[in-house]
Amino acid sequence: MLERVGAAFPGAPEPRASIGVFRYYAARLPRSARALGRLVRVRGDRRAGLADLRAAAAQPGLQQSAARFFLVQILNDSEDDNLEALEWVLRLRLEAPRRVAVVLKHADVLADLERPDLAVHALLQAAADGDSVAATQCRFLAGRVECEAGRFAVAAERFDALGPQATAQVTWLAPWLAVYRAQIAVVRGDAAAARQYWNAARALPDAAGSRGAGEAAEARFGAAVEPWRMAVEEALAWDAPPETLRARVLQLEAHAPDRAARVELTRGSAWLRLGEFERAAGALARVEPGDDEAALAARTATRRLLALRGAGDAAAAARLAQRIAGREGEWGIPAALASLARSTLAAAAPVSPGLDLVAAGPLQVFRLKDTGFASVSIEWLQEGSLHTVPLALRDGWWTAQRPLPSGGLDYVFRINGTERVPDPEASTAVLDFADVVWSRSQH
Numbered sequence: 001m002l003e004r005v006g007a008a009f010p011g012a013p014e015p016r017a018s019i020g021v022f023r024y025y026a027a028r029l030p031r032s033a034r035a036l037g038r039l040v041r042v043r044g045d046r047r048a049g050l051a052d053l054r055a056a057a058a059q060p061g062l063q064q065s066a067a068r069f070f071l072v073q074i075l076n077d078s079e080d081d082n083l084e085a086l087e088w089v090l091r092l093r094l095e096a097p098r099r100v101a102v103v104l105k106h107a108d109v110l111a112d113l114e115r116p117d118l119a120v121h122a123l124l125q126a127a128a129d130g131d132s133v134a135a136t137q138c139r140f141l142a143g144r145v146e147c148e149a150g151r152f153a154v155a156a157e158r159f160d161a162l163g164p165q166a167t168a169q170v171t172w173l174a175p176w177l178a179v180y181r182a183q184i185a186v187v188r189g190d191a192a193a194a195r196q197y198w199n200a201a202r203a204l205p206d207a208a209g210s211r212g213a214g215e216a217a218e219a220r221f222g223a224a225v226e227p228w229r230m231a232v233e234e235a236l237a238w239d240a241p242p243e244t245l246r247a248r249v250l251q252l253e254a255h256a257p258d259r260a261a262r263v264e265l266t267r268g269s270a271w272l273r274l275g276e277f278e279r280a281a282g283a284l285a286r287v288e289p290g291d292d293e294a295a296l297a298a299r300t301a302t303r304r305l306l307a308l309r310g311a312g313d314a315a316a317a318a319r320l321a322q323r324i325a326g327r328e329g330e331w332g333i334p335a336a337l338a339s340l341a342r343s344t345l346a347a348a349a350p351v352s353p354g355l356d357l358v359a360a361g362p363l364q365v366f367r368l369k370d371t372g373f374a375s376v377s378i379e380w381l382q383e384g385s386l387h388t389v390p391l392a393l394r395d396g397w398w399t400a401q402r403p404l405p406s407g408g409l410d411y412v413f414r415i416n417g418t419e420r421v422p423d424p425e426a427s428t429a430v431l432d433f434a435d436v437v438w439s440r441s442q443h
Contacts, residue, residue, distance in 0.1 A: 017056035017067035024049030024074060046331060047416050050074070051372035057088060068092050072105050080295035081334035082112045098126065100134045104141055116149035116237050136166045140173060144180060150234025152184045159184075172207035175200075179214040186221040187230065194221075225256045229266050236269055245270055261287045265300055272303055277310035294332030302337050305344060314347075321345045325388075329374065329417025338375070338417065342390060366391065367399045368413050368423070379420070380411040388414070 002022070006015035026044030027034070034044055053074070056067035068088050075085035086109050092102045103126040110119035120142045127138035143158035159177060167174045182197030201214035220226055232252050235245040249270040256263045268283035284304035289297040301324055308317035321344035328338040366378050368391065376391045376398035391398035412420045 012059070012061060014056075014061055014063045016052040016059075017063040017070070020049045020052030020054075020056060020067065021070050022049070023052065028078065047329065047374070047418075050079075050374060051416075054374070055372035065092065065095060069102070069105070072109065076105065076109050076112060079331060079334060080112070080298050081336075082109050083334070083336050085109045086113065098129055098134075100126065100130065100137060103138065107141060107145060111145050111148070114237060116145050116151075119145045133169050136162060136169050136173070140166070140170070140177070144176070147180045147183060149237040150230045150232075151238065152187045152230075155180065156184045172210070175204040175207045175210035175214070178204060179210060179217055182214070183217055183221055187227045220262075223260070225252070225260070225263055228252045228255045229263050232266050232270050236266075236273060242274060246274060249274075259286055261289055261293075261296065261300075265296065265303070268300075268307065269303055272307050272310070275310070277307045277312075280304075280307035281311055281313070281316075298332050298334055298337050302340060305337075305340055309344060309347075317344050327417075333417075335375070339390075342388060345388075365399060365401055366411070366423070367397050367425070370396050370398055373398065374416045376416075377414045378411045379414050 002015045002019045006012075006019060009015065023043065023045045027046040027049060029044060050071075053067050053071040056063060057071050068091060072085045072089045072092065075081045075088070089102065089106045089109050092099075093106055096102055103122060107119040107123050110116070110122065123138040123142040123145070127135040127142070130138065139158060139162060143155040146152075146158065147155040159181060162173075162177075167177070178197045178201035182194045182201065185191075185194035185197060198214065198218045201218075202211060204210070206212075228248075228251055232245070232248045234240070235248050240248075249267060252263070252267060252270075256267070264283045264287045268280045268287070271277075271280035271283060281304060284300055284307060287296075287300045287304075289300060301320065305317060305320055305324070308320060321341040324333060324337060324341035325345060327333050328341070368376055370376075370393055376393075377388050378391065378400060379386060379388050381387075389400050391400040411423070413423060414420050
């Protein structure tokens with residue numbers, strides 16, 4: 001029914017917003033459920049869902065704000081593409097600066113961009129502007145951000161300042177307070193208090209996943225290395241002096257013989273911040289995220305690529321970048337990582353004399369009308385090498401300028417990192433080139 005409405009009113013954001021949410025979350029169902037859904041024509045499509053949401057978020061209408069909020073939620077929680085999420089959530093903040101749900105999501109995006117200081121500032125500003133319930137929510141969540149970024153002492157003071165009336169005002173608060181108070185007790189070395197809080201978190205009614213989060217945190221903080229890892233995370237998150245960071249990462253190495261994935265990611269991040277690129281690359285190479293840890297995998301790949309480039313290992317950086325670029329557009333490859341991979345490949349690729357600015361012919365404008373794409377680039381083969389140039393979205397068109405070699409250029413548009421299509425505005429015959437349909441030549 002939504003698709004029929006969308007076909008009848010192609011410019012309206014309302015059906016596209018709803019279809020986008022439907023397609024995206026249907027695509028994230030377990031495989032057995034997706035197979036059953038296809039039998040009854042329930043079609044999940046992650047990329048199409050994102051494209052629908054982006055289009056609806058850009059179009060004025062009744063569901064524009066809802067489309068933006070769902071898009072931010074998905075980009076932050078599922079896609080780990082927080083740079084794009086930040087753009088959309090800032091638009092929401094301009095529309096509704098005091099809406100608590102938007103403030104909380106803004107803080108989540110900032111925290112995941114490794115700016116907990118800005119996240120806390122946004123929450124405390126909203127707490128000062130809101131009513132008592134909103135203030136309680138925002139102050140607790142500021143403490144949560146500080147706790148997850150390693151500032152346990154500050155978080156404890158913030159939780160204590162809430163007072164007993166807070167849990168009466170906000171029904172979901174009690175179990176989450178128990179989860180974070182338990183973590184603080186572990187870091188303080190108070191095992192008895194930690195056990196009491198873990199038990200309380202299990203006994204209290206589940207509030208938006210509090211029980212599962214508590215069990216995961218209890219398992220993580222049960223490892224003796226976790227307080228040492230969090231000490232390094234605090235130094236990273238709050239820009240501690242280099243000597244403090246170095247001392248803490250050395251303490252972590254002394255207490256971390258198990259080489260767990262998150263420990264190695266923290267260790268590698270610290271050495272990267274300190275400019276010790278070879279040590280960083282070595283630690284990050286040992287991180288093996290699980291199948292359901294796309295965000296952890298993306299952050300590891302980003303740091304490892306930076307470490308390899310900093311260490312001057314251009315060959316290893318190019319190999320890693322090639323693997324990342326080959327998966328561009330997939331879940332777990334955020335735009336910032338894809339851009340870093342492309343720039344790494346561009347730096348490693350030899351300059352082609354046929355495309356040199358001096359030797360080449362006049363500049364050619366390549367353009368493709370946008371219909372909700374996440375990314376567009378042009379690709380071509382020259383002297384056996386694949387070349388890629390990303391296009392920029394301006395005024396509804398994806399555009400780029402490139403100098404043409406003599407004789408023209410056989411190229412193709414690559415949509416969302418996966419689909420290749422010919423240029424609809426070009427004029428001459430289509431070429432079939434090594435299993436890829438290349439577009440018509442531009443002369």
